[in-house]
């Protein structure tokens with residue numbers, strides 16, 4: 001058995017042990033409370049193994065080398081929290097005045113589909129598809145067919161469960177795989193998109209190169225990339241601290257600079273037609289508002305529940321409850337460490353957003369030339 005198939009087999013077995021077989025019927029905190037306790041402790045340890053506060057080259061290299069296992073473990077332990085706090089699309093969005101949270105999320109997905117030029121009947125790849133929230137929305141919106149690629153077995157099982165529930169099985173499929181080493185034949189997809197996922201790659205050239213390979217000549221790739229902006233200075237300790245919080249709390253081996261991302265697209269052969277930071281718009285309601293705790297930004301009454309869970313106060317409440325449940329043995333050991341790591345994520349993301357050092361919505365649209373050779 002090759003190293004890749006052996007890793008896949010181990011991850012699939014571990015996932016079954018941790019989450020059990022009955023993936024669909026529970027979500028959010030109820031799913032979280034039904035984990036196998038020994039496996040959960042192991043998953044938390046695997047995720048946090050390389051996060052020891054160090055930012056030197058060796059520490060970074062360890063995180064980059066272990067990207068697959070550590071990201072897989074990260075999503076094993078945060079997916080239920082994400083669904084509980086945020087819903088089933090795991091990304092940020094811009095907000096219009098008066099617009100409801102979930103409407104804004106869907107609009108952000110529609111916008112990417114529009115920029116990618118996705119048409120009815122297209123075969124589309126969703127790179128790092130989460131539990132399939134964006135794929136469900138984009139397939140309904142455009143009438144295209146989507147294959148979601150993901151290296152997390154739990155999320156794939158959930159995505160398949162939702163497709164069945166919403167009768168989208170004819171348009172959607174979800175497959176296990178590492179976006180650094182894709183199994184698809186070259187020139188397979190009409191369009192490819194990625195939403196806040198390729199930042200988990202140890203090398204952007206690596207993942208973009210794979211996308212270029214599987215895209216048909218003349219095809220389009222559209223991505224919302226997580227990058228550090230022009231204002232970011234790696235040698236400034238305050239800036240580096242913010243980047244580290246984002247890396248640790250979001251399971252990212254290394255946050256790259258926007259120029260690295262743009263250069264990587266060009267280096268693998270793409271022609272970049274759009275490079276625009278959607279966060280750089282002076283929006284009245286900032287993209288990071290749900291994590292701030294600032295009630296003045298809440299747009300509709302229907303957002304109050306979501307806002308409470310995502311706000312500083314709501315997070316403290318969840319964290320305290322989880323800690324209590326862990327102490328009395330209801331929640332698995334290590335769960336409090338997860339809520340602390342997510343707290344670091346929230347703090348780093350808001351600080352990065354306020355200072356415009358970081359963006360989760362660097363929009364790149366890139367074309368594979370019609371005359372491209374393999």
Ligand SMILES: CC(C)=CCC[C@@H](C)[C@H]1CC[C@H]2C3=C(CC[C@]12C)[C@@]1(C)CC[C@H](O)C[C@@H]1CC3
Pocket residue numbers: 081082084085086089090091092196197199226250251309310314315318319342343345346
């Ligand atoms: C990790 C990447 C590349 C993208 C995910 C973006 C966001 C969906 C998440 C980033 C930080 C997350 C947090 C939560 C939900 C999902 C995020 C916003 C919580 C609000 C979930 C509920 C917990 O109690 C607190 C979390 C804070 C961080």
Ligand SMILES: C[S@@+](CC[C@H](N)C(=O)[O-])C[C@H]1O[C@@H](n2cnc3c(N)ncnc32)[C@H](O)[C@@H]1O
Pocket residue numbers: 068071075088089090091127128129130131132133134149150151152155177178179180194195196197198200201
């Ligand atoms: C923040 S989530 C975004 C999910 C989805 N795009 C969405 O917006 O809901 C990042 C996703 O990338 C996936 N991912 C991370 N590293 C991966 C890898 N090496 N290969 C495939 N998928 C990966 C994660 O499992 C997760 O589903």
